Amino acid sequence: MSGVVDAAAAAARLRGPGVLSRLLGAPGAMVGTVVIAVILALAVLAPVLAPYDWNATSLCRRLAPMSAEHWFGCDIFGRDVLSRVMFGARYSLAMGISTVVISLLFGALLGIAIAYAGGRVDAVGARVIDAMLGFPPIILAILIVAVLGVGLWNAALAVGISGIPRFARITRAATLSLAARDFVEAARSIGSGNMRIVLRHLLPNLAPVLIVIATLDLGSAVLFTATLSFLGLGAQPPTPEWGAMLNAGREYVRYAPWTMIFPGLALFLTVMSVNLVGDRLSLVLDPRQKDRS
């Protein structure tokens, strides 16, 4: 990714013809899209498709290996790992998406607000944003979890908040460069108010870039929230969240590796697919990058 975002150009490119075909033209992005679609479908249809109840325990199936009845084997409580992985997609995706939405929404609002206020507000705001970027993200997220308490949504909120400074910084820079453009000047000269300029002229140009950055971020957001759950700071048992499942399976890896392999594989495939698509998306929008098709 380049440091300077030309929001208006990227927005125009995104609305240009043939974006979808160019986006899916690369095999990697195509594969990524298909995998994401499958995982989304499994998440949505989990109650219908899952062979067992994700929380149904059974003593006699404890750590049962992979078989025709239980494709992914069973965990320490005899719960079907396949069903748990399918339901887990719901938690991991929901947590990942909500963190990105939180970072995007509040980061963008903050960035636009301080850039548009200008003067001292902008100077102080930019300074504070820079300082907040002085926290290693995982440390900031853990600090927020320490305040909010452990739990699935608290972890998502913590990761979301820790992403706000980064989005604010990008939005601020993009807003400043857009605000200096002729079309903003023109709008002002025909008497448009600040609110109108922000809503009608700045936001439509900023939105595509922000959405792309959010897409690029989604992979790491899913990974990040799963990491907190793995550390015991996010989703708690018996929630079938992938990170939490890996944490629970840790003690039995030696006897039942399937309790660890499949949730991790699902997490890896999800993150990799999102990253493949995001990578291609940023390439389509910023052709200055070296082509890699």
Place this chain on the structure above:
Amino acid sequence: MTTRRLLGRLLGAIPTLLITWTVVFGAMRLVPGDPVLLMLQGTPISDGAMDAARAKLGLDRPLVVQYVSFIANAAVGDFGDSFRSRQKVTGLIAAEFPFTLQLAFGGFVIGVLLGATLGVIAGVWPNGWVDTLCMTLALAGLSLPSFWIGMILIQVFATTLGWVPVLGTGFDALILPAISTGLFIAGGLARLARNSIIEVMAQDYIRTARAKGLSAVRVVAKHAMRNALIPPLTLLGIQFAVLIGGAVVTETVFARPGIGRLLVLAVLEKDFPVVQGIVVLTTAAYVLINVLIDIAYGIIDPRVDA
């Protein structure tokens, strides 16, 4: 770089540190529950003893005074005593820090070796299957959950093959944790190095080197790599954050001692002085490393300072 500039850069980090520490102070005051009750962890206490404990912790003082003393103490690295072990937080961190440093260094070495290799190979043969393969591997490095790959490495190389010990703090016990920390860094570095190599390979001096009849290996090794790897390496300041994050996760997976594990346990046990100490110190280290890299960049490439 003049001494004045150098001092200027270092002093410029102070407002950043003050803001981050203010955030930490504020966050710790937002924690629900009375610190004294948290410290006692359920032991009953009389009102008088409670007041005495509050006074001892300085909680009876006005907020402004508490804030100033927090900043002053943070600046000299004093974070009080752990709620759990009643030991000095600074001592606890100092005892664990060398292990995290070892791990970070190991992860860094693996990341740079692997990342530079993949990136250079991809950049020398761009846009073919070699490039695609290398860059897919790099993206996989960025997408792999490090805790998952850590567990797989333990299962394969420690438990099944028995090549390295599962636990311990020796060099052989560092190999697997270093790999699982380093893969993410390798992924990011490979992508940067590739683009950088492609850019450099198009320069005139590379054409000149080739025209002189130098072998391809020599052109890449002596002329291209030297110039191409400087920009990605300067981004390693950001990698410190990755290494710290990696330490938090890897230390938990491998049950290694270190400040990452100390932090996670402190959060789970609501041992806030320890949380506070680790957050303040890692943030300070992160900010300082970035300033130092900034300075180093100015020394390596004088154009930056112009």
